[in-house]
Amino acid sequence: MLHKTTHRKFYLFFLSSLAASICLGKFPMSVSLIGLTANFFLERDLLQKWSTIKKKKYLPIVLSGLFLVELIWLPFSEDIFIGLNVLRIKLPLLLLPIIIGSTPSLSKKELKIVVITYFAGLLVSTIWVYLVSVDLLTTTKNSGTVRDASVFMSHIRYSILLSFSIMFLIYLSIKANLNKVLSSVLLIWLGFILFKLATLTAICGLFVAILSCLPFLLKNNKNIYNKQLLTVIVIFIISAIAYLTHTVKDFYLVKNEKRSSKKESVKGEKYLNDLNDHTTENGYYLWENIAPIELEKAWNNRSNLLFRGLDHKGQMLKATIYRFLTSKGLDKDSAGLSQLSNKEIALIESGETSFIHYNNLEKRIRSFLYE
Structure with a gap:
């Protein structure tokens, strides 16, 4: 049996790996989850784990219950094999709350390691996505759009993940002692990749989230970085509204209001005209x-x-x-x-x-x- 300190190091390693692999697809996530689960059972000490769960008012058990909801609905699934596949995908809902909830909370140093590895994984994935988008790396997707560049997951999920990461980074920039230059460069890079993927759902979500941050920034604008960040966000909001207004206005602009009076083509075929359609x-x-x-x-x-x-x-x-x-x-x-x-x-x-x-x-x- 390994020492508790060794198990703690394994726990931190696989948890950090899981954080990094959120942006890198199913395989590294599966490996990290298997590592966490194996370490959980090899550590034994189940009484201590149960005591930790009780101190947290059984919240880990409640969260794991979300998986049981899926299990209860399995017999009602139209296709049992699809239902089993959904259970496989959502297995982390059962395991992670128990594993993390029964383990002593992370120290500030450990939490910092997990956050850093998350952004490291995110940086690797965004560089990969960019290289695919400019045809320097290949992809198996073939829709013919820039969304094919999202090789690790669906473009919508990936864009939402980018939006969350941008908001998380803004929060850390305000609350934590981050390197302001590095965090600013990373913010610009993530924004660039998000707009390159052009997923309206995620972009609109990010826009609403940034708007919701304004009151907080207005209250906490005492240091120069927060003032600069507030200025950038206000400029971004004004520019986004102006850009959207221009695009919509240009889309609906009619260059010639007069409808066609032509009846047939040069070769004599009668034209089809729907003069009531203003597309x-x-x-x-x-x-x-x-x-x-x-x-x-x-x-x-x-x-x-x-x-x-x-x-x-x-x-x-x-x-x-x-x-x-x-x-x-x-x-x-x-x-x-x-x-x-x-x-x-x-x-x-x-x-x-x-x-x-x-x-x-x-x-x-x-x-x-x-x-």
């Missing part, structure tokens, strides 16, 4: 001057992707073609298509709906508004 693309009305038959023929002569098929992002290709032609102010017919270069044909095939190059966040906002 626009780059300021031009989308659902007018559409000659689908001749456009389909012209497209299939220029591309290996079928007009009625999908583009490389899995979108309806003809809708992508309509939007791209509209963004240039062209009619949706063979004459309009003939004005596109081979490079622009390739852009349509890749799923681009506009000839204007928008950044990832603008694309997400415009996609949301279009839907």
